[in-house]
Amino acid sequence: MLAAIPSASVLGIDGHVVMVEVHVSHGLPAYGIVGLPDAVGRESKERVRAAILSSGLEWPLQRITVNLAPAILRKAGAGLEAAIACGVLLASSQLPGGALDHTAVLGELGLDGRLHHVPGTLVLVDALARIGVRRIVVPTDSAREAALVSGVEVLPAGSLAEIHACVKGEFPWSDVPPPDDEPWTPTDVDDGPDLEEVRGLTSARRALAACVAGGHHLLFVGPPGVGKTMLARRLPSILTPLSNDDAFDVTRVHSAAGLAPAGALITAPPFRAPHHGASGPALIGGGSHGRIRLGEITLAHRGYLFLDELGEFNASVLDAMRQPLEDGHVCVARAGLSVELPADFVLVACCNPCPCGLGEGSCRCSDVQRARYRRRLSAPLLDRFDLRVCVGGPEREDGPGESSAVVREHIERAQLQQQARLDGTPWRRNADVPPRQLPRYAPLSDDAATLLRDIAEFRALSARGVGRMWRVARTLADLDGDEAITDVHVNEASVLREEIL
């Protein structure tokens, strides 16, 4: 007898539909699995057999062949086991033929027959829904996540025995558990440190607000202990919630990486802060045939990537980030496959002016040390930062600054204004607007235009440099709630992009 049940497996951040075909025939009892399963897939035999026996069902003493189609795609993980078990039951007539038509099955089996959560349920269900599957059996633990996809009927099951009973109609399918009231966020914003605790640092705070409001990449430079990291660590406290589409994208990525909590949409932008020892594949993404590991830049998709001690990162790793910074996605190519991963993030970085950290005039580093340090931060990488601010520590008379709540209000207002302006364009934020479109989407007042030309001439700025300053001025105007960019904003923008290093 032959049974075929649709299921899916994750590659990169996408689900790929896998047709699980089970053939049970006369012959010596044997079990073979073909169709490029990974090591986990090959081990599934023992789990499937034990789970079927533990559920009080029968393991057919016949020749069993399992095929995972399409044969060319390497399948990862244990999420296909429930589908294999159901296939065995169907093919050995323990389930009525046709009972699972148009139904997909996802789930990993325990030896006791229980169904365990499958990482990436969201993308798997999404992929199955796209090819027209209307009913999907998922582990109870994954049900809420699966239910985020509209247009499919989610059938939660706690164990193989439950699937068996429900399919035979002996028992009704249970309901999807209601979603949590508390939406999950990647960082606990309310208990996090507040911007109020940072004294002084006017321009650095302004840059931080502009970074969040307009999506500009931000670099803080300064000696150790002046508050660069302190400021950057407070970035989560001024983040605004993601739009619905963005939240779905972020949840997909986190689901595929196995990092999403069961059953809730991630509504806060991700904030990733990898240590400077991070390798290329850890930051950019990598892995081998069949198992693509998402890099930090993909996990920071639609959010923020914070690199403390930028100068300590491996130079080649940093330069590998240049292309994703420009394109918003990264293509991980390996022998036999290439996967495009989303990587639309805002880069926030801190670094010291030199290895000893003290900078111009007080530095104790040798020429060679300094040259080596600077070489790591290539000019093209530094050029990507719209905002470059030197932080020098607070003055004695500085009082507490605005609280995170106030700054967040300004940012929300700026984002609304920005969205209204960019509605119907391919760009989401001021930082995305290409230089040629700036006159249309960020018109300057006469004063501002004269001033910008004047500054460009005085500082001998490149056309690209002018464009970056212009975009920042637009965001600063948005933060102030101004429709027009005035000379005030251009003036501010000019000190928020220092020539450093």
Added chain:
Amino acid sequence: MNTPSPRPAPLPLPFPLPLPAAPAPARSVGACDAEIAAAVLATLPAASRTHLLALWRSFDNDPVAALAAVHAGEAGEHWLGPRAQWSDRIAPERVAAIMTRRGTRVLLPHDPDWPIPADCPDPPAILFAEGDAFEALLRPAVSIVGTRAASPHGLSDARELGAHVAAAGYTVVSGLAIGIDGAAHRGAIAGGGCTVGVVATGLDITYPRRHTDLFAQVRAHGVVIGESPFGTPPEQWRFPQRNRIIAALGEACVVVEAKATGGALSTAGHAMRIGRALLAVPGSRRNPAATGANELIRDGALPLLEPRDLFVALGLRAEGARFSTAKSVPLSVAATTVRGAFGGDAATIDQLVSRTGLALSELSAALRELERVGFVTRAGGRVWPQ
């Protein structure tokens, strides 16, 4: 410390000096055998300073005879064996070819135009010199040295001092290093004078490479000299050796900015040992680049507050020689406020905002105004008052 030097008395001000036409380093292999022979001997692995000096003595200051003797193995035990082995690299024809191509001159202690004064306790045995203005070595000179990790203030002081010294008809001697040295050379050239760069490598090697253009300028407005033969790479121990030549060439030695340890202090030590006037530009105790100079002043060096302090130490009248002060330019109210907020030290944008209470945009405009008239410069992310 201010021992009178055996130099001819400097000319009275005002300047510039009428100078003899530059003696062109015209040379041919035949006419300059002594120079080539000395260069070849200096290139031998066995050639240390003391052994070369001994060789000059034994052969009555005749390098040609010395070379013939060394070649024949008759110049004593030291010049035998593997250390004296001849290779293609030190074939006389080859050395002669390099010298002709580069226009290198070799100066020897018995030459009439040997620039090192007789009071120098450990003079070099040979000096290689290249440049278009050999009169730089004939003029009275002042050494200006300092740290490589100089602050913008130090660089600007060194430049101005170099220009004043050059305008007074003195040659500026320094080490062609990054930082203060380079600024002093540039100042001398800008001041229309001559300058001498003393290097620790062979003259065919440019170190630091970043100063390739400065090497060319110094060659055009003076000479580059060194005691090491062609092909000598930069080696750490050679730099303190080189410093004694810098100290010996100047009538006075000025340290503009020096860290607590470093080459500038070694030059100052040499200058003190041979009784040159030693001056140091004081700095804030909070500026690590000024620590060495401040310590020199504590230990007896003369503080140099204005260039005229140097001329007084040299026994000249030079009341007018002062560092440039800010011209009086009409400034906006905001710019005046910002100028008053530095306290003589560099500051970040945020510090200036806190001190002046100006809005960021007002500060930005004020800084640009100050920058245009040269009252502030921006470097390393900070604003430096001038």
